[in-house]
Amino acid sequence: MRMTLSMRLRTTLAVGAVVVAASAGCLCAGAQLTGQNKPVGAADQAATIKVTSRLIIENVGVKDKKGDPIGGLTAKDFTITEDGVPQTISFCEHQVLPEDATPLGPAPAGSEEIKIYNRLATTQISGESAGEIKYKDHRLMALYFDMTTMPPVDQLRALEAAQKFIRTQMTTSDLVAILRYAGSSVDVLQDFSADRNRLLSILETMVVGEGQQGAEASDDASAADTGAAFGQDDSEFNLFTTDRQLAALQTAAEALGRLNEKKSLIYFASGLNLNGLDNQSQLLATEQAAIRAGVSFWPIDARGLVAQGPLGDATQGSPGGSSVYTGGSAMALTNRFAKSQDTLYTLAGDTGGKALLDNNDLDRGIVNAQHAQSDYYILGYYTKNAAVDGKFRKVKVTLNSEVAANLDFRQGYFGEKEWGKYTTADKERQLEDALMQGDPWTDLTVAIEVNYFQLNKAEYFVPLMVKIPGREIAFAKQRGADHTHLDLVGEIKDDYGGTTVENIRDHFDAKLSDATAAEWTKRPIEFSMGYTLLPGKYTIKVLGRDDETGRIGTFQSTFVIPNLNKETKQVPISSVVLSSERKSYAEAIYNVAKEKDQVKQAAANPLIQNGQQLIPSVTRVFSKSRSLTVFLQAYEGATAAATAGQVAVAPTVKPLMGYVSFYQGQNKVYETQPEEVSPSPNTRLQIAPLNFTVDLSKLTPGKYDCQVTVLDPTGAKGAFWQAPILLVP
Numbered sequence: 001m002r003m004t005l006s007m008r009l010r011t012t013l014a015v016g017a018v019v020v021a022a023s024a025g026c027l028c029a030g031a032q033l034t035g036q037n038k039p040v041g042a043a044d045q046a047a048t049i050k051v052t053s054r055l056i057i058e059n060v061g062v063k064d065k066k067g068d069p070i071g072g073l074t075a076k077d078f079t080i081t082e083d084g085v086p087q088t089i090s091f092c093e094h095q096v097l098p099e100d101a102t103p104l105g106p107a108p109a110g111s112e113e114i115k116i117y118n119r120l121a122t123t124q125i126s127g128e129s130a131g132e133i134k135y136k137d138h139r140l141m142a143l144y145f146d147m148t149t150m151p152p153v154d155q156l157r158a159l160e161a162a163q164k165f166i167r168t169q170m171t172t173s174d175l176v177a178i179l180r181y182a183g184s185s186v187d188v189l190q191d192f193s194a195d196r197n198r199l200l201s202i203l204e205t206m207v208v209g210e211g212q213q214g215a216e217a218s219d220d221a222s223a224a225d226t227g228a229a230f231g232q233d234d235s236e237f238n239l240f241t242t243d244r245q246l247a248a249l250q251t252a253a254e255a256l257g258r259l260n261e262k263k264s265l266i267y268f269a270s271g272l273n274l275n276g277l278d279n280q281s282q283l284l285a286t287e288q289a290a291i292r293a294g295v296s297f298w299p300i301d302a303r304g305l306v307a308q309g310p311l312g313d314a315t316q317g318s319p320g321g322s323s324v325y326t327g328g329s330a331m332a333l334t335n336r337f338a339k340s341q342d343t344l345y346t347l348a349g350d351t352g353g354k355a356l357l358d359n360n361d362l363d364r365g366i367v368n369a370q371h372a373q374s375d376y377y378i379l380g381y382y383t384k385n386a387a388v389d390g391k392f393r394k395v396k397v398t399l400n401s402e403v404a405a406n407l408d409f410r411q412g413y414f415g416e417k418e419w420g421k422y423t424t425a426d427k428e429r430q431l432e433d434a435l436m437q438g439d440p441w442t443d444l445t446v447a448i449e450v451n452y453f454q455l456n457k458a459e460y461f462v463p464l465m466v467k468i469p470g471r472e473i474a475f476a477k478q479r480g481a482d483h484t485h486l487d488l489v490g491e492i493k494d495d496y497g498g499t500t501v502e503n504i505r506d507h508f509d510a511k512l513s514d515a516t517a518a519e520w521t522k523r524p525i526e527f528s529m530g531y532t533l534l535p536g537k538y539t540i541k542v543l544g545r546d547d548e549t550g551r552i553g554t555f556q557s558t559f560v561i562p563n564l565n566k567e568t569k570q571v572p573i574s575s576v577v578l579s580s581e582r583k584s585y586a587e588a589i590y591n592v593a594k595e596k597d598q599v600k601q602a603a604a605n606p607l608i609q610n611g612q613q614l615i616p617s618v619t620r621v622f623s624k625s626r627s628l629t630v631f632l633q634a635y636e637g638a639t640a641a642a643t644a645g646q647v648a649v650a651p652t653v654k655p656l657m658g659y660v661s662f663y664q665g666q667n668k669v670y671e672t673q674p675e676e677v678s679p680s681p682n683t684r685l686q687i688a689p690l691n692f693t694v695d696l697s698k699l700t701p702g703k704y705d706c707q708v709t710v711l712d713p714t715g716a717k718g719a720f721w722q723a724p725i726l727l728v729p
Contacts, residue, residue: 061408069375127258154302161362257293271340281440299344300365444553490542
């Protein structure tokens, strides 16, 4: 009997299929095909038995009470349990790596020290076969340069630090790979290598300034919409680059996961702000990908030690407005800088690395990663848990001897997820389980905009707009499906007590002819729904699933509904909605709610007017060929009786003034004419709807800051709102 064995090994969660091929005559009687179940020609065909095993890799550091490594241990000295179940250790390898560096000597007389290549060539990280330790007794470090976050001066500083490390601090046991992200893809410029001249040549060849303004140039958001009717396609979802940077980091970690050994990814970046949609799911997905791949992140803030002026440095214009004098600008600048470092700190802490912040000696961060991999054991076992459920599995490693020791190892991992032939009940349970899992799904793109409008003194109406790019359903068409079905499920939780206050459920069905599939690639699938909430902080988590392909996407974020009744210094206003699209309410949503519930929602939703619903632009990309609608509400009666003990009296109706401005940097490019709006005297809140229509054809394509200003001339108060937008042809 011939046997073939093939297994694809991943570092922390290696999944492979062991395939045993045998002739039909070698099978046991119980496995034979007989009668009408036996296909034609079965006697001439080979039967195949497929068995799936998962090899789990644990890198374990063992040190005594003094902090010195303990050597000479074997597999018999360790015990591994997974969720309390003992596992059989298949192999144990001890890695002992030196920390003494040998400086790169001078070049021989008459030759060049570094051979400069005319062109950077991309490659890939070569993997290992099952059970192979390809880089035994070697330290694996990947230098990852995020060019999109670093200005040229920081890129220079990062490249110089990497060159210094390779020249003077790289040991004979070190293998270094070089990866670069410049806005479009993660490029592996060099696989793990000890050739220092080759590594230096690549660093010398990298172009300083590459990747700058990647969201405009590399994403080419405007080019995607030219020559066709304007639609909110993938250019929208590439506007805010934070998710793309984290997704690129996840791609790099998964590429390194082809190797069994412990790996360090040194991440050069000038901070990382979770701006824009602030989707925390991608951050969690990146960290879990690194944990599964046995990769620890070692972020290095390429800005070094920064001495900031209260109003910023010379790279940007001075801010304006009253915040310059109140300290608001300085506080905002400080908070933004701190948040950019918080993300780096989180990436390091959650994956076992350490961030280097506020230090001009950038190569120290590489050395820290180097010394962290000096002595450890590689333990491998085939997990006895065959479930493919995506749940977290707790791993515990102990020593069998009574010697006191400190063990450093990964505390667990998330099992893999697989789409199978589920029944309706199975699919429902999968959505419920996926909603509860801490490991997010990022196969499907999901974006959400949350707004709020005050209904009365206590309650607020919160409309949600969920968008999934129409291009996502093209995969179902490529697989030959004649229709597609999308499921949407989610929940809104009180962030303080963790109580679920609202559940989200919706679905979308559509036939997939060649014409309809092509049409959906130009516009998104939109889900609109609304809820009534009290003021407070909430967490929203939504999952979208394509039932034809099994791909799932998660969106998770927090939002705050302010108590406008307590607002006395400014004009209380709702959130601001930017849109360039209106639809009939009956056509604007895919909702499984009962008709009477839809009628109630239409009555409470201020975005529905005269049977037409204003569709918020989730990612704020707009075309010059369409007018921009800016909508919000002001509440002049919200603070009429804010003072304790004051008798509520119908306040005098006071007109408000509002206008919309567009800025590029500190320069005002365009401003609408001020419009006067009188609040309605029929409600205690005196709701004043402000509805602006802006002709975008007067502006050139590019990025702008859209600012809405609402003034109360009588009360000498105002309100200001600002957000970035992208204008395309």
